[in-house]
Amino acid sequence: MTRVPSLYSSQSLALRYFTLSVALFGVMIVFGLIAATKYIHPGFLAQPLPFSMAKIMHIDVLVLWLLTAFMGSLFWLLPSEFKRDLVGMRAANVVFWLFCITIAAVAATFLFVQYGPGTDKTLWLVNQGRKYVEEPRWAAIVVAIGIAVFVYNIVGTAIAVKRITGVTWVIILNLIPLFGLYMLAFPAMTNMAVDQYWWWWLVHFWVEATWEVLIGSIVALVLMRVMNTSRNVVETWLYIEVALVLATGVLGIGHHYFWMGAPKYWLGIGGFFSALEPLPLLGMVIHAVYDAGEHKMTNQPAFYWTMLEAFGNFIGAGVWGFMITLPQINLFAHGTQWTASHGHLAFWGAYGCGVIAVIYLAVQEAGGYAQIGGRAWKWAFGLLNVGMYGMGGSLLIAGMAQAFYERAIGGSTFNAFVAAQQTPWFVEGIWMRWVFGLLFAAGYAILASNLIAISRRSRVAAAAPATLAVEGAGTR
Amino acid sequence: MTPMGFVVDAIGLGFFALFGGAYGLLYAASELRGERRLGYLAIASYAAQSAVLLAVVTLSALGPIWKVFLIGSGIAYYFIPRVTLRYLKNLHASGEIHS
Numbered sequence: 001m002t003r004v005p006s007l008y009s010s011q012s013l014a015l016r017y018f019t020l021s022v023a024l025f026g027v028m029i030v031f032g033l034i035a036a037t038k039y040i041h042p043g044f045l046a047q048p049l050p051f052s053m054a055k056i057m058h059i060d061v062l063v064l065w066l067l068t069a070f071m072g073s074l075f076w077l078l079p080s081e082f083k084r085d086l087v088g089m090r091a092a093n094v095v096f097w098l099f100c101i102t103i104a105a106v107a108a109t110f111l112f113v114q115y116g117p118g119t120d121k122t123l124w125l126v127n128q129g130r131k132y133v134e135e136p137r138w139a140a141i142v143v144a145i146g147i148a149v150f151v152y153n154i155v156g157t158a159i160a161v162k163r164i165t166g167v168t169w170v171i172i173l174n175l176i177p178l179f180g181l182y183m184l185a186f187p188a189m190t191n192m193a194v195d196q197y198w199w200w201w202l203v204h205f206w207v208e209a210t211w212e213v214l215i216g217s218i219v220a221l222v223l224m225r226v227m228n229t230s231r232n233v234v235e236t237w238l239y240i241e242v243a244l245v246l247a248t249g250v251l252g253i254g255h256h257y258f259w260m261g262a263p264k265y266w267l268g269i270g271g272f273f274s275a276l277e278p279l280p281l282l283g284m285v286i287h288a289v290y291d292a293g294e295h296k297m298t299n300q301p302a303f304y305w306t307m308l309e310a311f312g313n314f315i316g317a318g319v320w321g322f323m324i325t326l327p328q329i330n331l332f333a334h335g336t337q338w339t340a341s342h343g344h345l346a347f348w349g350a351y352g353c354g355v356i357a358v359i360y361l362a363v364q365e366a367g368g369y370a371q372i373g374g375r376a377w378k379w380a381f382g383l384l385n386v387g388m389y390g391m392g393g394s395l396l397i398a399g400m401a402q403a404f405y406e407r408a409i410g411g412s413t414f415n416a417f418v419a420a421q422q423t424p425w426f427v428e429g430i431w432m433r434w435v436f437g438l439l440f441a442a443g444y445a446i447l448a449s450n451l452i453a454i455s456r457r458s459r460v461a462a463a464a465p466a467t468l469a470v471e472g473a474g475t476r
Numbered sequence: 477m478t479p480m481g482f483v484v485d486a487i488g489l490g491f492f493a494l495f496g497g498a499y500g501l502l503y504a505a506s507e508l509r510g511e512r513r514l515g516y517l518a519i520a521s522y523a524a525q526s527a528v529l530l531a532v533v534t535l536s537a538l539g540p541i542w543k544v545f546l547i548g549s550g551i552a553y554y555f556i557p558r559v560t561l562r563y564l565k566n567l568h569a570s571g572e573i574h575s
Contacts, residue, residue, distance in 0.1 A: 233567050272545065278493050279552060282500045286560040289504040290568075314497050323490040326542055332482055400483055408479035 007366065008079040010086040010153070015366060015455075016096055017072030018359050022448055024065035024103075029441050031057040036434045053114055056134050057107065062347065063132055064103060069355035070214055071150060074171065076362045077221040078154060081168050087156040088149065095146040102142045106135045123188060130199050133185040140185050147182060151175045166235035170242060171217045178210040193261035200256045207347075208249035208277075215354045216241050219306060222357055225365075226302050227291055237287060244280030248273050255325050259334060267327040274325045278318035284310040299364050301377040305357035308385070312349020320345050320392070332407040337429070338399025345392040352388075356447070363454045372454070380447035387440025391433050398429030477537040488532045492546070495525035496553040503557040522554060 007015075035054040037044045042051075075092070079085055086092070109126060116122025123129070124137045133140065155172055158164050164172070184202040189195040220238045223229045254262075254270020288310035297303040320342040324333040333339060364372040402420045410416020420426055477485070499521035506514030529550045533543045 230568075232570070236567055237564075268541075271542075275545065275549070278496070279549070279556060282497060282553070282556050283560045285497060285500050286504045286557050287564060289501060290508065290561065290564045311501075315494075318497065319490055319493040322493040323486045326489065326538065328477055328538055328542070329482060329486045329489070333486065400486075404479055404483050408482055 008085040009089045010075045010079055010092070011362075011366070013089065013092055013096060014072040014075035014362060017068050017075060018362055020096075020100065021065050021069040021072060021355070022359065022451060024061050024068060026444060026448060027107075028058055028061040028065055029437075029444050031055075031061065033434075033437050033441060034058075036430070036437050039430045040434060049111065050114070053110055056110055059132060060110075060134055066211075066347075066351050066355060068099070069359065070211075070218070072362070073218045073355060073358040074150075074154065076358065076365075077218065077225075078157070078168065078171075081165055081221070082157050082161050082163075084157070084161060086153045087160055088153050091149050092153050095149045098142055099146055102135075102139050106139045109136065110134075128185065128188070130185065130195075132203055133199075137186070144179075144182060147179050151179055165231070167217050167220050167238060170213060170238060174210055174213040174217070177205065178214070181205050181210065196260040197257075197262060200253060200260075204253045204256055205250070208252060209246060211351060212245045212249060213242050215309075215351055216245070218358060219309060219354055222302065222306055222354075222361055223291065225361060226297055226299050226306065226357075229291065241280060241284065244283070245277075248276040248280065252277060252325075255330060271325055271327045271330070275322060277325075278314065278322050281310075281314040281318040285314050298371050299361055300371075300373045301381070302357045302360040302364070302372075304381060305353045305360065308381075309349065309353040309357065312345070312353050314349070315389075316342065316345030316347070316349035316392070320396075332403045333399065336399040336402040336407070337395045337426075338403055341392045341395035341399050344388065344395065348388045359451060363451055367454060367457065369454075374450070376446055376450040376453070380443050380450055383439050383443030384447065385443075387436045387438075387443055390436030391440065394429045394432035394436060396429075398426045398433065401425035401429065481537050485532065485536045485538060488528055488536065492525055492528045492532065492550075495521050495528060496550075499525060499553065500557040500560075504561055507561055525553060526550060 031054050034045060034049065035051060035058050038046075038051045038054060045054075075086065113126055116126035126136055127134050128137055128140065135143070154168075154175060158168060158172060181202050184198050187195075187198065189198070216238055220234045223234055224231060250273075251269055252274030254266035254268075255274040257266040257270055288307050292303075292307055324330055324338060324342060360372065360377070401423050404420075405423055405426075406412060406416045406420035410419060499518050502514050502518035502521055506512070506518055529546060532538065532546060536543075538546075
């Protein structure tokens, strides 16, 4: 039976964030495909959109679709934790529209302006020039204000209710470095080594510390809803996971320090701690197997995407990361398509799968469905994963060829760079990445249409619940 | 380290982690389902991981410290699924009592 529940205002906002996130996911794929096509036909759209701009759009929108999904997830899940709506929702709604306008304005700048003369004006209005945080400074300030309001929404609510659960403690403590590290997007240092050092703090600690903790907390809340796992179990496991991830991830930052002039001891420290990272991920796999066997589910897609989050994290971050993290290997593999392969699989496993699970949970709860299932999500699940793991495998082959011919044999000269790009291993790997990219895009199209269809059915159900209850729309 | 040696080492390290994950997955599944066949597959996965470890330790040009680290990792891989599963069972048992 379909009964459409009333939503907290923060949950209504969450649905808007999820809509934005899914749209950005699509934009990321479009620019990924354009960049992949440029590897095969370098002249493709060369004049209006250079490769560097397509790449910027691809990776910056990657950060945005995940970040907006994280925000949507917390706006959706936290009212149940606090037993009330979040505070400051008027400001939060303003921030949402500010984000939309800013994203559109920055995208237009990247697509139509692209470059400036390298003055302060360029920094403020065109591009800050640091990978992943290229947005011009005015936009970075809007993002910082938006995150500050988001922190206020959560911390202010916790103060208002005077009751904080273990999961919300973890989320609140994690928001401090999440906001603080973003401040590292602002300094414009003239010393490249110092600039890279702090830039890695922002990128690495967001991805391998604060985001890991955030997705761990979100998945903990999802597990309680999808599988009725007890709070005591979820919170205890979350503390262990956070401790292990931070213990390995924080000093693991050293594995990025090979190319930027940091002291040599970082080679050993970074290699050692990042090589430990698969171990807590293995624990997560065991937990996923245990949960899959022990609990009943009411939301098939959310369940399978949550399970895949554990396995995908182990494969992408654990296995692919372990291949290249020891200093002797990293010296050759760092910055090749091999690391692109690791990046694709790790982001997908650690974050992409988790946020898709939450979006399915949200559309189920928003529509008031007792169960959610069907065939479309299975096609999306299959195509997205075949596409992603196919892309990861193809880039791995291309990256190995690059590391072997360009770095290990050719000594990283420009001639070796060009020669490596012409080897059959590299060329065929890049072609296969493009093919699997198309499969991934097809999976995305089905995913988006499935989510839209479920949301539409729930809207119709709100208008005429009695009719649809008889038809059982949206439920399986 | 030769160019080919570095590629082979990297592939070996990937399989080392992959077989470790397969062992953990199959061990947990065999314990939870009580299926002996899965248990054998888990043992086979750990044996494959150990074989890869042996090959990397004896044949690769990695430094001795990294080889010791890998041996320690290999031992940890053996115990993590067992300890984690036992802990989870206890945790769920006490969680169900408290909740």
